[in-house]
Amino acid sequence: MTSQKKRTIKNLKEQIKKIKNKTTPKEVNKLNAMILGSHNYYKMATQVNLDFSKINFLVTRTLYNRLKNVMKKEHKISKAYQKLYREYNGKKYTISETTIFPIYGIKTKPPMNFTQETNNYTIEGRKIIHEKLGGNLNKLIEYALRNASEYNSTEYNDNRISLIAGQQGKCGITGEYLKIGDMECHHKNPRELGGTNEYKNLIWVCTDAHKLIHATVEDTINKYMDKINLDIKGLKKVNSLRKLVGNSDIQISS
Known part of the structure; x- marks a missing residue:
């Protein structure tokens, strides 16, 4: 397992622990921000879908074990969730009226090819x-x-x-x-x-x-x-x- 993958797993698990100690929408939103931030950062990496599938398995297990007592069966799908992850139909987890973004839901994107015309000055x-x-x-x-x-x-x-x-x-x-x-x-x-x-x-x-x-x-x-x-x-x-x-x-x- 690469150091980047280990660090991503560690950071997400640590935020899950914080949610267990302080179950508030703000802390759940921070978890969503971390998931989205990881997707943004790694979306141009090769074979990243496989990596996030493994990350999802390990982190979701911790998420369920630690927070199953505060999870809700009814999900609140925000417009942001719909915009970013509407095509993902896997199991959903909702805590403090906030549905957690799918960890496996990374969309790959090829690097941008910059040209001389691509600049902020025109x-x-x-x-x-x-x-x-x-x-x-x-x-x-x-x-x-x-x-x-x-x-x-x-x-x-x-x-x-x-x-x-x-x-x-x-x-x-x-x-x-x-x-x-x-x-x-x-x-x-x-x-x-x-x-x-x-x-x-x-x-x-x-x-x-x-x-x-x-x-x-x-x-x-x-x-x-x-x-x-x-x-x-x-x-x-x-x-x-x-x-x-x-x-x-x-x-x-x-």
Whole structure:
């Protein structure tokens, strides 16, 4: 057994032990993040499907033995799960209302063949990268899983993670791919005004767009309008969200 495989097994088993000691959605989400992260990291390795089949056998045995008393028979399949693993029909394990990603469910991917045109410094280059990476959706979901807040409800954490998949990893206003460190989950109808944590009341937006939703000072509004350069469709989306938080429409002078 390779050292990488041993390390993957060890890390997953250690997280299972943590779940046994502290059975919370946050800890289960961390396990899912580790599974997805391993799939992302090893998806270009040769014969990786066989490796993850063996990893699945060893880790699932520990998972069942340690957590069988807290497992639920009814499964809660999130939109993120459906997006990433819907074609896998093996046995499912659900703990703290969170269904664990299939450890064996790795999808192999050939290495990207970069050309001189593939770079971040031209419109064409960025387009090629985005088309090949698909906005790096898996990385965004992994990030959200690792950073689920224990101070928010399970409903909120589940819906914010699922919404990344629902929006295809894109900002709900600009349509550009979201980036880790530049993405915020916004309540359309604010909680202080009676808004809920329901899926339909949430939207992922880039940080500048989020600031524009809440901005009230004209100079600040102009600053972020210049930064994100919205078209008419994007402006309508911003204004609809601004209205819900109690702010006036942004007008464009002709």
